[in-house]
């Protein structure tokens with residue numbers, strides 16, 4: 001069967017940015033910036049993008065394009081020994097695991113979009129009321145399961161439409177809409193009197209607040225947000241036609257993703273500062289602070305809807321990209337039809353995500369190290385599975401292939417010999433030495449700390 005491919009280069013770019021931009025940009029990034037020293041964190045984050053994020057991203061897309069296969073097939077085809085094929089199973093597993101817990105989390109967002117649409121959020125005028133609503137909703141197993149299931153169903157539906165009609169077309173309208181909604185939020189935020197203090201809080205570098213843990217967070221964030229380490233970019237790369245300049249494309253995706261994170265941070269904090277709320281972050285910010293703050297603004301109900309549509313779209317374009325490696329694996333290796341593969345993946349992530357959806361209600365008692373099942377799953381994926389997956393990808397490209405690592409001018413998209421030398425030198429060093437070394441350090445610190 002002929003392998004599908006993107007209809008155009010821009011199709012890949014839209015899909016890759018859609019994958020990259022997700023809950024990590026809108027929920028996690030603003031929180032991290034606020035907590036770990038403002039611009040100091042942003043600078044470390046950008047450095048980690050260039051030192052490891054982009055090289056791993058580039059490696060995965062290139063591997064996928066060379067092998068034209070799912071992550072397991074890619075490791076099997078390109079790896080020098082049998083061991084590599086076994087290693088290739090890990091990214092497929094990680095993709096499945098991430099899709100499952102991400103779906104449960106995104107279910108809450110979708111549920112809150114529902115609440116915004118029926119007007120429940122409009123009644124929240126105090127932090128206590130918002131906290132009570134959140135406790136009630138997340139404490140209801142039915143509510144969590146219904147929205148988890150609805151989100152899984154929606155993403156399965158997009159994937160059933162296929163690569164070009166589902167993922168590519170979907171991202172081509174969802175991403176621009178997301179950017180427009182985000183800009184609307186940012187413009188609203190910047191026209192509030194609180195804009196200046198918020199920007200100062202966010203972007204004044206506070207180096208004394210940046211700890212070793214903050215640096216690790218920046219590295220982890222650059223992995224999760226670029227959707228690397230779990231086969232997504234290998235799979236998306238496998239649908240690319242030969243002969244496109246990969247490096248430029250990868251940098252474009254990474255920078256667009258970063259820009260969106262920064263805009264999200266500006267939008268979120270300017271709005272939050274307008275009411276003098278404390279800028280504590282994470283999920284509380286999204287589900288409790290923002291709805292209350294918005295209610296104190298003119299047309300706050302509308303901004304709330306815009307905000308939750310924005311986050312839902314971001315989550316959909318990420319979730320489908322987390323599911324696709326599993327679908328591709330079933331199609332390539334088990335020779336299933338795409339339809340059967342998508343349906344099985346959708347059912348599978350729903351089932352495996354159920355304990356996460358129940359982590360704040362029926363299974364609320366189950367915890368370890370003070371974290372519930374959803375938080376543990378997130379930590380397990382971002383702290384362990386994803387760094388190992390990223391390491392395997394970069395090692396396969398740098399050292400493990402049957403043929404020697406070569407990066408030609410087309411891979412790099414460079415025009416002159418000097419450019420080629422510089423970019424190749426940078427990527428070779430990052431892929432072979434610096435990237436693996438840093439990932440090992442992150443990994444060990446996560447495991448030992």
Ligand code: PHE
Pocket residue numbers: 019020021022023024025098224225226227228230232318319321322
């Ligand atoms: N990059 C997505 C985000 O920022 C999450 C994601 C991770 C999606 C891994 C696919 C694969 O939310």
